[in-house]
Amino acid sequence: MKKAAFWVIVLCALAGIGIMSYLTYIHYSQSKSFCDISQEVSCDVVTTSIYSEIFGIPVSVLGLLFFAAVLFLVIKRRDKAFQTLFIVTLFALIPSLYLSLTELIFINSICILCETSKVLMLIIFGASLWASGLDSKAAFRIGVPVLIAGLVAAGVTYFAQTGTVVKKDYSTFIQCLNSKGVVYYKSVRCSTCRRQEMVLGEAYKKINSVECHPDGENPQPELCLSKKISKTPTFLMESGGLEVKRLEGLQQVKDLAAFTNCPVE
Template sequence: MAYLTYVHFSLGGGSFCDLGDGLSCDIVNKSDYATILGIPIALLGFIYFLGIFLIAVFRFQFIFLRWTFFVSLVVLGPALYLTVVEMFILKNYCIFCELAKICILAVMITLALAIGVRSLERRSVMRAVVIALLLIAGTYLMQAAAQPAVGQYDAFAQCLSEKGFVMYGSATCTFCIRQKGAFGSSFQYIKNVECNKNFPGAQPELCAEKKIQYTPTWIKEGPERTELQRLNPGFIELEKLAEISGCTLKLSGA
């Protein structure tokens, strides 16, 4: 989890658990779904496992083991919710994230065997389950509120493409993921060139031809990809893109 925390904060891409399309620690850990109240989920996981280690070393007693089981049950809920996010929204899996969830299950099974299943009060288990469900609901609502509405910037994105603006990016770079997230579903209308050769549809030769050193880089192109204007690399606020391009930033259908 310490490594995943590092991946979350690193600006570049290409962690060693990036195995290509569908298996990318970078895409998962740098997505908008990788934080709760601004706190990286990987960091919360690191704190959890650190606590498990400290209890095992310094407080290996029945009462602490029992509470650790219930805490693990509560933590498992949001962890499994994020697996659903990986499956149906991000459509990418973080191998280390899934291994961490397996470790949580292993901790729970070990604790149940150590303290005895009968010592786990049914009422306490139900309370832990309810808390886990509330955390799942809270996580979903917070993350949903942070996402742009579906189609919110369709007209703006279409205008950028019509005026020749192209984004050269990488599926695993922090600022690219953030830039795509700012558009939400409307990013489908943006002309996007993938520079990471490990992903489908990548055009590394074109990126090299355009001398793309940092991603994302926005370029306004004319006929036959003639470069008319190049913006400074990095994440650009939509308001700034609107100012530069002359496209109106407004809600589609408004």
């Protein structure tokens, strides 16, 4: 029984390490992932949202550490290793399931690889409980305080993530950008655009913008082609319909201020 559980956990841990390594690469490189299928099913949208980090640490990095720890614990085969895995996995599952809820409720997009990692965690949880030999009473006695701790961790995660939302109102700054003829060219499939919008906060919704991807809302791909938009986000300063200058890629507020001479209050 324990041998079968051992190999199940090892394989799940290795798969989890692979998934989390890939998601970490996507997070930092801002590359397009193979699971960027649509606006509703996109690893890119999820891994670049405000819910992709906890205290500035990518969730994928934390997941990588979790699966690495699982692999270490199961390979060491110390006394009560499976019981320890049961406790660790139960604790980690609660904030992980909270993150699944954020995909459904707040982000409105599903990350296939993220959810696959949750399945791997559930398998590890079940296998470790099975191999630990704990009866139902012992599992309940151990599990309840771990479950409570996991709920607390999920709550801390929520407040840590929502606290990263830009609180400053850049509405006046955006009005200045609009008055200077700045147009924001974006794409619904652009992960860097999500980061750009996080930089500007809710005020980004007021900026003059053009959607370049056919799947986006009110798309104008022909206009983007005519303006020679090769990457998004791109900021064009236009006068009389003609380009004056442009900025490509992720921009901080200070960069946009220098680009337009608009004051940041």
